[in-house]
Amino acid sequence: MKNEKLSLDKNGRFEISLKVNGKPLSMEVKPSESLLEALRKYGYKGTKKGCDTGDCGSCAILMDGSSRVSCVMPAFLAHGSEITTIEGLGTVQNPHAIQAAFVEAGAVQCGFCIPGMIVSAKHLLDRNKTPGEGEIKHHLDGNLCRCTGYVKQIEAVKLAAKKLRKSSK
Amino acid sequence: MPEAKTKEFKVVNKRVEKIDSLGLACGEPMFTGDVDIKGVLYAKLLWSPHAHARIKNIDVSQALKIKGVRAALTYKDVPRVPHTTAGQGYPEPSPYDTYILDNKVRFVGDRVAAVAAETIEAAEEAVKAVKVDYEILPAVLDQLEAMKPGAPVIHDEKDSKNIPDAKRNIAAKFDFEVKNGEWFADADHVVEKTYRIPYFQHCAIEPHTTICYFDHQNRLIIRTSTQVPFHVRRIVAQALNLSVKDIRVIKPRIGGGFGSKQEVLEDVVAALALKTKSPVRLEYSRKEVFISSRTRHPAFMKLKTGVKKDGTITDMSMEIILNTGAYGSHALTVMMCSGSHTIPMYRVKNNIKFSGKSVYTNLPVAGAYRGYGATQAFFGLEAQMDLMAEKIGMDPVLFRKKNYIKLGEGSPVFKAMGEGREGVEQVITSIGLAEGMERGLKEIGWYEKKKRYAAENKNSHVKKGLGMACLMQGSGIPEVDMGSATIKMNEDGSFNLLIGATDLGTGSDTILAQIAAEVLEVPNTDVIVYSSDTDLTPFDVGAYASSTTFISGGAVKKTAEKVREMIIEVAAKILDEKKENLYLKDKQVFSKDGKRVTFQEVANTSLYYYNQHQIIASASHFARTSPPPFSAHFADIEVDTRTGEVKVVDYVSCVDCGTAINPTLAEGQNDGAVVNGLSHTLAEGIEFSPNGTPLNANFRRYKIFTSSDIEKVRTILIPTYEPNGPFGAKSVSEIGINGPLPALSNAIYDACGVRLCEAPFTPYRILMALKKKQE
Numbered sequence: 023m024k025n026e027k028l029s030l031d032k033n034g035r036f037e038i039s040l041k042v043n044g045k046p047l048s049m050e051v052k053p054s055e056s057l058l059e060a061l062r063k064y065g066y067k068g069t070k071k072g073c074d075t076g077d078c079g080s081c082a083i084l085m086d087g088s089s090r091v092s093c094v095m096p097a098f099l100a101h102g103s104e105i106t107t108i109e110g111l112g113t114v115q116n117p118h119a120i121q122a123a124f125v126e127a128g129a130v131q132c133g134f135c136i137p138g139m140i141v142s143a144k145h146l147l148d149r150n151k152t153p154g155e156g157e158i159k160h161h162l163d164g165n166l167c168r169c170t171g172y173v174k175q176i177e178a179v180k181l182a183a184k185k186l187r188k189s190s191k
Numbered sequence: 192m193p194e195a196k197t198k199e200f201k202v203v204n205k206r207v208e209k210i211d212s213l214g215l216a217c218g219e220p221m222f223t224g225d226v227d228i229k230g231v232l233y234a235k236l237l238w239s240p241h242a243h244a245r246i247k248n249i250d251v252s253q254a255l256k257i258k259g260v261r262a263a264l265t266y267k268d269v270p271r272v273p274h275t276t277a278g279q280g281y282p283e284p285s286p287y288d289t290y291i292l293d294n295k296v297r298f299v300g301d302r303v304a305a306v307a308a309e310t311i312e313a314a315e316e317a318v319k320a321v322k323v324d325y326e327i328l329p330a331v332l333d334q335l336e337a338m339k340p341g342a343p344v345i346h347d348e349k350d351s352k353n354i355p356d357a358k359r360n361i362a363a364k365f366d367f368e369v370k371n372g373e374w375f376a377d378a379d380h381v382v383e384k385t386y387r388i389p390y391f392q393h394c395a396i397e398p399h400t401t402i403c404y405f406d407h408q409n410r411l412i413i414r415t416s417t418q419v420p421f422h423v424r425r426i427v428a429q430a431l432n433l434s435v436k437d438i439r440v441i442k443p444r445i446g447g448g449f450g451s452k453q454e455v456l457e458d459v460v461a462a463l464a465l466k467t468k469s470p471v472r473l474e475y476s477r478k479e480v481f482i483s484s485r486t487r488h489p490a491f492m493k494l495k496t497g498v499k500k501d502g503t504i505t506d507m508s509m510e511i512i513l514n515t516g517a518y519g520s521h522a523l524t525v526m527m528c529s530g531s532h533t534i535p536m537y538r539v540k541n542n543i544k545f546s547g548k549s550v551y552t553n554l555p556v557a558g559a560y561r562g563y564g565a566t567q568a569f570f571g572l573e574a575q576m577d578l579m580a581e582k583i584g585m586d587p588v589l590f591r592k593k594n595y596i597k598l599g600e601g602s603p604v605f606k607a608m609g610e611g612r613e614g615v616e617q618v619i620t621s622i623g624l625a626e627g628m629e630r631g632l633k634e635i636g637w638y639e640k641k642k643r644y645a646a647e648n649k650n651s652h653v654k655k656g657l658g659m660a661c662l663m664q665g666s667g668i669p670e671v672d673m674g675s676a677t678i679k680m681n682e683d684g685s686f687n688l689l690i691g692a693t694d695l696g697t698g699s700d701t702i703l704a705q706i707a708a709e710v711l712e713v714p715n716t717d718v719i720v721y722s723s724d725t726d727l728t729p730f731d732v733g734a735y736a737s738s739t740t741f742i743s744g745g746a747v748k749k750t751a752e753k754v755r756e757m758i759i760e761v762a763a764k765i766l767d768e769k770k771e772n773l774y775l776k777d778k779q780v781f782s783k784d785g786k787r788v789t790f791q792e793v794a795n796t797s798l799y800y801y802n803q804h805q806i807i808a809s810a811s812h813f814a815r816t817s818p819p820p821f822s823a824h825f826a827d828i829e830v831d832t833r834t835g836e837v838k839v840v841d842y843v844s845c846v847d848c849g850t851a852i853n854p855t856l857a858e859g860q861n862d863g864a865v866v867n868g869l870s871h872t873l874a875e876g877i878e879f880s881p882n883g884t885p886l887n888a889n890f891r892r893y894k895i896f897t898s899s900d901i902e903k904v905r906t907i908l909i910p911t912y913e914p915n916g917p918f919g920a921k922s923v924s925e926i927g928i929n930g931p932l933p934a935l936s937n938a939i940y941d942a943c944g945v946r947l948c949e950a951p952f953t954p955y956r957i958l959m960a961l962k963k964k965q966e
Contacts, residue, residue: 066218067218067220067222067225068217068218068219068220069218070222070396070397070446071224071398071474072396072397072398072446072477073477073889073890074476074477075477075889075890075891077477077889077890077891078396078477078890080396107218108217108218109217109218111217112217113217114213114214114217114219117213117216117217121213121216121217122213122216124212124216125208125209125212125213125216126208128206128208128209128212128855128856128858128859129859130209130211130212130215130216131209131447131696131697131698131859131863132215132395132396132397132444132445132446132447132695132696133211133212133215133216133221133444133446133696134222134395134396134397134446134447134696135396135446136215136216137216137218140216158898159898159899159901160898160899162897162898162899163897163898163899164897165897165898166394166396166890166895166897167396167863168393168394168395168396168447168449168863168867168895169447169696169859169863170859170862170863170866171862171863171864171865171866171867171896171901171904172862172866172896172897172898172901173858173859173862173866173901173904173905173906174855174858174859174862175898176898
């Protein structure tokens with residue numbers, strides 16, 4: 023499906039099929055529309071627009087397991103992909119270990135950068151169960167935060183790693 | 192005593208979870224822009240491409256022909272009411288020099304026209320289709336140049352108000368002198384130095400966003416990312432000739448502000464909504480945030496200080512000239528705080544002089560920014576402290592210890608300089624600086640490293656160094672700031688706390704709930720917080736001036752105490768006891784002889800059974816003083832003398848914020864402020880072309896610190912007990928940002944002997960300074 027050729031409909035839009043947080047979804051998107059705009063249009067408001075130039079990381083999502091900034095990615099490129107947004111990790115009723123760790127560590131201030139940062143952290147922790155501080159800092163490098171100075175966020179990722187190791191035992 | 196008090200706390204001073212943090216971490220739609228409103232129109236503004244120009248002719252007819260465009264406003268279509276965008280107490284001490292739209296533009300990025308259209312694309316097309324015929328005027332970009340005779344006059348309009356000297360582009364001025372003798376007569380050494388800082392932007396990650404719509408009664412609802420909802424209501428009403436009753440302002444979760452959202456920029460969205468009778472949404476792009484929202488005031492500062500050989504500071508003269516950009520938002524108050532929040536830090540034996548000006552230029556508009564003048568002035572003052580200590584051959588630590596303001600002492604500056612007017616007399620009622628300095632010196636390893644680095648530096652191109660700074664700030668604006676609260680009791684013994692106070696990510700909702708819970712003897716989760724809605728919550732000036740914990744917290748404490756009395760009154764009837772024999776504990780009311788009744792029963796009795804009434808109370812709070820928090824900062828750095836790069840290996844800040852209502856959140860406030868300050872110091876600054884066009888208005892070219900730019904950043908809370916604050920609390924949010932500029936300037940000097948007096952300390956500047964030193 024991924025390499026299938028898309029054609030514009032009579033309104034000049036693509037109809038793309040993808041999975042968002044495990045659910046199949048078809049989206050109507052303009053050729054110029056970013057994946058961020060499309061996701062927000064379809065109700066995934068957790069993914070944020072902080073700069074629209076791919077520099078702040080607030081719009082980070084996972085595309086087929088890899089972390090991407092969705093604001094500079096045309097939506098049609100997501101055709102056939104599996105997208106994970108912050109809403110796909112956990113909910114207030116049943117939060118993901120990383121979300122719980124961010125709360126516990128006091129890593130959330132205004133919270134605007136947090137969805138993107140948690141998605142980036144998930145990308146890291148999916149690959150590395152025991153990241154060192156340097157690896158965490160390096161991995162979160164693309165997620166700007168002006169509130170926290172990153173101090174408690176780095177702690178949060180360490181705590182999340184610990185929680186995930188515990189739960190996988 | 193303080194410690195004993197602290198030990199009794201049940202909810203206050205505890206690390207409870209921030210109440211909105213889980214929702215935020217799960218991506219719940221909590222921000223201004225996270226709602227979809229049916230039929231919403233998208234607003235776009237046309238921004239001036241010229242630094243200074245008069246609009247000779249403006250034609251929107253082509254824009255209006257574009258499909259989906261519903262309105263295109265110019266200065267001809269909106270009321271012309273001089274006002275300020277500064278969200279401050281009324282009447283604002285900032286000049287009334289701003290119009291919704293004007294026939295003159297004063298900087299690249301000034302508003303020219305505003306459109307609303309059914310799609311973003313149509314709105315973008317429409318702003319391009321507005322035809323403007325400009326008469327380009329000469330521009331002035333430097334605040335010193337702007338005061339010279341013959342400089343272009345930026346505010347030559349007749350109707351602006353409260354500009355002290357429009358002809359010389361002076362937006363605000365203030366002078367103050369204490370003279371006890373001849374200047375510098377007692378001094379063994381006089382140190383004179385000039386310091387400069389450039390344009391810094393707040394870089395809140397959420398761009399400014401506003402949605403205006405109408406309710407079923409045709410009232411204008413403004414859902415907006417603001418720190419000052421009540422000032423938004425008043426200033427929008429003023430600018431559009433509306434009545435306050437016609438407007439409701441709702442502040443949802445806010446994605447950071449740091450002062451940039453203390454500006455009322457909602458007027459133009461409201462104007463578009465009124466014109467189209469439709470909901471309208473405006474979201475700034477990052478570039479627009481950089482250029483057209485607000486910035487920190489760039490500063491030019493001259494310090495001249497006298498010192499005696501024994502370490503006595505004899506004279507202190509501070510001259511500061513701020514660049515306020517095209518409009519005078521916070522022009523007077525930031526300038527005055529640059530003196531009032533710094534000079535009292537140290538005793539001065541003889542003479543004190545402050546001379547301040549804020550000057551218009553054709554550059555972006557400065558405004559409130561965390562630190563609010565103190566950031567600018569502490570850069571100079573704390574560098575000056577090291578320079579003086581060096582002159583007399585004294586350890587800079589001991590020099591500061593000798594001179595900093597002590598418990599029970601005052602300063603003539605407190606009375607002379609308020610925010611835009613006379614201040615209040617006050618003495619220091621709590622200070623933990625001695626402990627803070629001791630702890631910081633130990634944590635950073637000051638004396639041990641001083642010796643070691645001196646030896647190590649001899650044979651290495653990487654020079655290591657240590658620097659420090661002492662800091663203060665205020666806690667709210669005395670006799671100006673006011674906050675209020677309402678608390679009501681529910682059937683299950685829980686409470687609703689309604690507050691005007693504005694949580695912009697700081698955690699104020701959480702700490703205010705903790706304060707209420709402490710008084711009412713319930714867990715903080717039994718206090719349901721609703722804040723910042725001008726229809727539903729009582730008044731509060733908003734989130735600025737480090738006021739929320741101290742002022743709004745004071746209001747919450749008073750309110751909770753009133754509710755406590757009401758609970759006791761009902762319980763007294765139930766238990767048939769005298770009120771004075773009753774006390775609250777663990778969601779129950781106890782009598783001294785062991786009788787008890789649950790909150791649930793008290794609430795149900797009052798609501799349903801007997802002498803029915805809602806247990807509810809409101810209270811307001813303002814303060815006569817503004818107890819300063821204090822802080823000592825220590826930096827351990829390396830300068831690579833080949834590349835000019837500075838690495839901050841360890842940064843320790845010890846903060847006396849009184850009782851930390853929530854230590855985790857207090858640490859978070861300080862961590863964030865410190866890293867913002869480090870980022871200012873080493874990386875930031877808006878650059879302009881010679882014609883005033885910003886050159887780096889994006890995150891790729893305006894660098895802010897990321898996680899990989901920090902090594903070790905440590906906040907250490909130094910508990911004290913402020914008798915005037917709620918449960919001993921003072922402010923914590925701003926102070927930390929003032930430290931990195933001077934601490935790093937001092938550390939770089941310690942490492943490699945060059946004194947940087949202009950921020951940011953880029954590798955280029957360091958290399959140039961090293962080169963100059965060699966010559």
